[in-house]
Amino acid sequence: MKKNRIFIIALCACILLAGCSEPHHNSNLTMEEIMLTEINDPLCAPGGDNNIEKATSVTITKSKETTAKKMNAVKRSKAFIDDYTHKYYYNTLTDTQKAYYRYCFNKKRYSINGPEPNYSSTDKDIAYYAFQRENPHLRLYPTQYQIDNELTSMTPKKRNKILKVAKEIADKASEYDRTFDKIKVIHDELRDLIKYESYKEMETAFLEGEADCSGYADAFCVVCQLAGIDCIVVWGTAHNGAMTADHAWNMVKIDDDWYNVDVCWDDVRLFTHTYFLRTDKAFSSNHTVKMPISCPKATKRYPVDQYGNEAA
Numbered sequence: 001m002k003k004n005r006i007f008i009i010a011l012c013a014c015i016l017l018a019g020c021s022e023p024h025h026n027s028n029l030t031m032e033e034i035m036l037t038e039i040n041d042p043l044c045a046p047g048g049d050n051n052i053e054k055a056t057s058v059t060i061t062k063s064k065e066t067t068a069k070k071m072n073a074v075k076r077s078k079a080f081i082d083d084y085t086h087k088y089y090y091n092t093l094t095d096t097q098k099a100y101y102r103y104c105f106n107k108k109r110y111s112i113n114g115p116e117p118n119y120s121s122t123d124k125d126i127a128y129y130a131f132q133r134e135n136p137h138l139r140l141y142p143t144q145y146q147i148d149n150e151l152t153s154m155t156p157k158k159r160n161k162i163l164k165v166a167k168e169i170a171d172k173a174s175e176y177d178r179t180f181d182k183i184k185v186i187h188d189e190l191r192d193l194i195k196y197e198s199y200k201e202m203e204t205a206f207l208e209g210e211a212d213c214s215g216y217a218d219a220f221c222v223v224c225q226l227a228g229i230d231c232i233v234v235w236g237t238a239h240n241g242a243m244t245a246d247h248a249w250n251m252v253k254i255d256d257d258w259y260n261v262d263v264c265w266d267d268v269r270l271f272t273h274t275y276f277l278r279t280d281k282a283f284s285s286n287h288t289v290k291m292p293i294s295c296p297k298a299t300k301r302y303p304v305d306q307y308g309n310e311a312a
Contacts, residue, residue, distance in 0.1 A: 081137060081225040082109065088232050088253075089130035092294055096120075100127035108138045130293050133233045136202060136218035137225070158203070165206040166219070169193075170226035179229060179254045180277075183261070184308055186223045187276055190216065191267045213238075216264035217248040224252060236290040238265070249275070249287065251296060258296040262287070273308035 084090045084105055093101060100119055104127065106112040119127075140159045169189045173182040190205070197210035202218035205211035211219065217233045224231035230253035238247035249262040260283045262275035269275075275283070280298045289295060303311035 080228050080230065081222075084135065086230070087134045088230065088296055089134045089293055093127060093130060094123070097123050097127040097130070100124050101131045104128055104131045105135065105138070108135075108141055126292055129291070133235070133291075133293070134221070134231075136233060137222045139202060139218070154203070158207075162203055162206045165193075166223050166226055169223050173223070173227045180302075180304075180310070182227050182229060183224065183252055183254070183277070186220065186227065186229075187261060187263055187266070187273070188308070190219055190223065190263050194219070194263075194267065196264065196268050211264075213264045214248040216267070217250050220250050220261065220263050224250075229253070232295065234260075234289060234291070234295050236288045238288075239286045241286075247287065249283075251298060252277075253296075254302070257300045257302075258298045259300075259302055260287070260298050272306050273304065274306045276308060277302040277304050 080086070084101065090098060090101055096119055100117055100123060103114070103117055107114075140154055140162060169186060172189065173185040176182050176185065193209055194205050194211050194216060195209060196212065196216075197204075198212050200208070200210045200212050201215045202211065202222070205215040205219040214233075221231045221233050232251050233248055234251055235246070235248050237244050238249075247264075249260060249264070251258050251260055253259075254277075259277040260275070260280065261277060262283075265275045266272050278298070279301055282301075283298075305311065
């Protein structure tokens with residue numbers, strides 16, 4: 001009897017410990033099975049904060065009707081944030097570079113293990129650069145199969161807090177129908193939330209309200225994608241009249257056209273919309289793109305003034 005009690009206690013302890021560990025996906029799972037186990041992931045959970053605080057896996061033993069509803073909800077919420085096939089940079093790559101991009105994505109997001117493809121260093125560098133510039137949310141998902149050493153201190157609890165703030169802004173933007181209105185809400189919310197601070201990145205933008213230019217750009221990209229808006233991060237240099245320095249900003253897509261957005265500069269320049277939905281020509285006087293990959297062209301002027309008001 002005593003041995004049985006000891007065995008039961010040990011078994012319960014193992015179950016509790018297993019429940020506290022990071023979710024790990026078997027490399028043999030299909031993408032649909034992976035999506036099902038991610039249903040309560042705070043990044044994917046549709047509509048509410050109830051799922052943010054407690055991210056747990058669900059068993060695949062629900063009724064067909066319930067499972068189908070959850071699958072549809074997950075697919076909708078993952079359409080932009082975790083479906084790289086529609087993302088701009090991915091679609092500029094060669095087949096080899098796309099393969100390495102997919103390897104990086106699956107390893108970072110789903111902890112899918114596998115041998116690293118034997119491609120040229122040039123193809124790997126370009127693919128990984130593209131991967132980083134349109135998937136900043138994956139900075140929050142370090143795994144035992146790390147392919148870089150970013151955010152090694154990230155914990156599930158900390159990640160959930162960050163995503164809770166991001167989802168709240170995305171949900172507020174999603175109350176509007178037009179893409180313009182959604183982008184404006186996200187721009188203004190982040191501009192009001194964050195103040196500029198050197199060497200502060202995306203996680204501190206959401207948790208402490210401080211970030212450098214890359215933190216602004218990554219945060220804006222994450223929230224836009226959560227709201228179903230195509231968005232990428234652009235890297236280059238910026239000249240403020242006194243000096244030139246490395247700088248990051250964003251590009252967003254409205255209908256079939258791309259536009260430049262620089263939340264950081266709109267913030268430090270007294271809460272304006274001077275760098276909101278602008279063309280490449282408008283940005284060219286002080287922003288210069290410097291990347292090993294191409295970004296979309298922003299040639300069409302959006303009718304919006306420096307205060308964010310649409311022209312009649």
